[in-house]
Amino acid sequence: MxxxxxxxxxxxxxxxxxxxxxxxxxxxxxxxxxxxxxxxxxxxxxxxxxxxxxxxxxxxxxxxxxxxxxxxxxxxxxxxxxxxxxxxxxxxxxxxxxxxxxxxxxxxxxxxxxxxxxxxxxxxxxxxxxxxxxxxxxxxxxxxxxxxxxxxxxxxxxxxxxxxxxxxxxxxxxxxQERYAHDPITVVIAGASGMVGQQVSALLTGGGHTVRTLVRRAPQAENEFRWDPAAGEIDTEAFDGAQAVIHLGGASINQRFTEQNKKAILESRIQSTTLLANTLADVARKDGGAGQVPHTFICASAVGFYGADRGTEVLTEDAPAGSGFLAEVCQQWEAATEPAKEAGLRTVNIRTGLVQSALGGMLKVQLPLFLTGTGGYVGSGEQMQSWVSLDDIAGIYVHALFTDSLQGPVNAVAPTPVTAKKLAKTVGAALKRPAVLPIPPAAPALLLKKEGVQELALASQNASADKLVKSGYVFFEPALRQALEHELVR
Missing domain, CATH: 3.30.530.20 (START domain)
Incomplete structure (x- = not known):
């Protein structure tokens, strides 16, 4: 023993x-x-x-x-x-x-x-x-x-x-939790079982708040409520007495960009967001200002809103939308929240950067390569990567929830964007492995197809975190090296 x-x-x-x-x-x-x-x-x-x-x-x-x-x-x-x-x-x-x-x-x-x-x-x-x-x-x-x-x-x-x-x-x-101490509230979360959703839920319950979840299967617990975005169905009892709704759902973009998969990426976001926004607007009207239904709607989006080829241009939330498939998805995604905003709900669109986590996302996909010393960067390596740690993306959602002055689009990125080459080298350093070789775009194209490589692996987005920082958010992990060491230490 x-x-x-x-x-x-x-x-x-x-x-x-x-x-x-x-x-x-x-x-x-x-x-x-x-x-x-x-x-x-x-x-x-x-x-x-x-x-x-x-x-x-x-x-x-x-x-x-x-x-x-x-x-x-x-x-x-x-x-x-x-x-x-x-x-x-x-x-x-x-x-x-x-x-x-x-x-x-x-x-x-x-x-x-x-x-x-x-x-x-x-x-x-x-x-x-x-x-x-x-x-x-x-x-x-x-x-x-x-x-x-x-x-x-x-x-x-x-x-x-x-x-x-x-x-x-x-x-x-x-x-x-001390920084965001607040009387207990009830929050409805769609997408609570995902990588980010689990962390957001845990941060909220850790603060003494109640989390209700929307599920597509039959509910198995008293805090679960069924919905079916494709069929336009939702159990509106989920919103009774709740103060806010957080929407994190959507099909993964880390897959082959076939027409079928692209359709799923788009429809999973637009159908679910439209259903939530319209339902929230409807229950708000029926509530008549009594305060018994949600007054805040926080919905995921992405820095893909700006398009895949913005070079080193500093992108604030006021920057125009870009072109390409993911830019179009993000534009429609954010537009789908409008009914809630028009009904008077404070609405926040979280434009998420590249989430760095061993639990999921592109970093997990690339880990086998980096662990074997064959990881690297795609293309020239000069693409700007607007990254964010998993702890921070969860923290940003909670910050948005309790910061009444925050509304509209918010870049959810660390204040220290890096090039793709720097990102690869830093991952390698955290794992004590070399990561200096460029990877031909043809390699990730086997997984993502050519369009997926252009939209993801070769994308360059230099998103600014100024709005987030000025709103008072304090990062768990503002520096990439520290974030990756905490995420990947073996």
């Missing part, structure tokens, strides 16, 4: 820290993206509830994962414990203990684990598994004690990285 401990210190009170950690969304927010992803959270205060995760294998930046189920088994005033119900360890138990000291809160994480089965195995199946492992160790010439020592060293090194990252993430979120 091995024991690992990690001590974290935070400035908020013990009650604040523990309250945040036991709210829905805390596990999603605290989990470093390179260490895996949360599929379903449990409730630390509900003994027997389970959390389901995809736990990344070390040194893979989240590309290779194993299923992990943790069960909450104990909870007290200053402590709670979970243990592995299913996963790669023979046994695993994680206890959080909280201590309040003058001016700070101390959290001690204690993990006790076993890599290999003990001598006493409960069932014949376990015995067979244990014997097989022992035979494997003999073939390796190590023996049980030697293998455990090597394994514990590697595990402890990995856990040190994980818990250091957790401490940083928890501290950043506690600061964020």
């Amino acid at each position: 091995a024991i690992f401990t990690h001590t974290s210190t935070f400035t908020p009170s013990q009650e604040t820290v523990k309250t945040w950690l036991t709210r829905p969304g805390a596990l999603t927010r605290a989990t470093p993206h390179w260490s895996g992803s949360v599929k379903k959270e449990g409730d630390p205060q509900d003994l027997g509830s389970q959390a389901h995760l995809a736990s990344a294998l070390p040194f893979t930046s989240g590309l290779l994962t194993l299923p992990w189920t943790a069960e909450h088994v104990a909870a007290g005033e200053d402590t709670f414990t979970d243990q592995q119900a299913k996963g790669p360890f023979s046994s695993w138990q994680h206890t959080h203990d909280f201590f309040e000291t003058p001016g700070r809160t101390v959290m001690r994480d204690t993990v006790t684990y076993e890599l290999l089965p003990g001598e006493e195995l409960g069932t014949s199946a376990q015995e067979a598994k244990g014997k097989a492992k022992q035979q494997g160790l003999k073939l390796l010439g190590t023996g049980r004690k030697g293998a455990e020592k090597i394994g514990d060293t590697l595990v402890n090194k990995h856990l040190t990285r994980v818990f250091d990252a957790r401490e940083r993430r928890i501290a950043a979120d506690l600061e964020f």
